[in-house]
Amino acid sequence: MRMTSQREIILKELQDSHQHLSADELYERVKKIMPRISLATVYRNLETLSEAGIIGKLEISGRQKRFDFDIHPHDHIYCLQCHRVDNIDFDRNLVNPAEVASDKGYQITGYRVEFKGICSACRRNQKKREDGDKK
Amino acid sequence: MRMTSQREIILKELQDSHQHLSADELYERVKKIMPRISLATVYRNLETLSEAGIIGKLEISGRQKRFDFDIHPHDHIYCLQCHRVDNIDFDRNLVNPAEVASDKGYQITGYRVEFKGICSACRRNQKKREDGDKK
């Protein structure tokens, strides 16, 4: 894999963001630095980078994929309202894949724990809206 | 919500299947009984039925949604190869949402544990193919 300039910028933008960005969010950011880049290039390189294990790919519930600068195994929570994704501190030792394995004859290669809820920003907004309605 | 005939058949087919079917799989089945039904109706009713809490909606990793006749809280494993989904026996008491809750100010409404791997049928097929290659 060649570390091209587009690849480099995509990677840097994702890492600097410290967020779980989707391909199109990243595309918007990268375009500011490299205006002629194509959305397909962003998709392609995110795929390549995640295959190479340099970034993580998050396949969150029925939504756009998001990409993660942090590749150590960890779990996530996402907001049902604004779809942002955050890391959670969940003790992965609590889960023992070997125990589940026998279940249906699956050969288990991984697992993830996914919490969902409403993030603090969305709750604030909701409250503000409700207060507004009262007036 | 009116229990229309299409609604009834969709529900019955899902329940009788004892599987985690996708909208189009269910469409194929329902069409055999009610040939003029529209795919949109299947989508619409699966949505309605799951909103009403009569069936469950499975939003598995970056894939087609699947629907579940079994609404009691439980977790799933899916096959990376053929994309089938099975239930797993996972002790949900191991996870304490309240502990995670404080983390980022989220109000947690649920969580799921999702295993992935290769199902026994796909492993058999893989083995068969390998044996074939040897000859």
Next chain:
DNA sequence: TTACAATTGATAATTATTATTAGAAGGGGT
């Protein structure tokens, strides 16, 4: 039985993503 809302089938539109393709660019080996 009339009137109104819910539902349907057909189809168009949308969203997210992947595939295609022709051309450009990087990096040896000579």
Next chain:
DNA sequence: ACCCCTTCTAATAATAATTATCAATTGTAA
């Protein structure tokens, strides 16, 4: 520096899954 080979890119088309639109139909309830 020049050629060759592979990788990569931009632009665009294609695809897959789902949702929206809308006119026609059906069920329900006054």
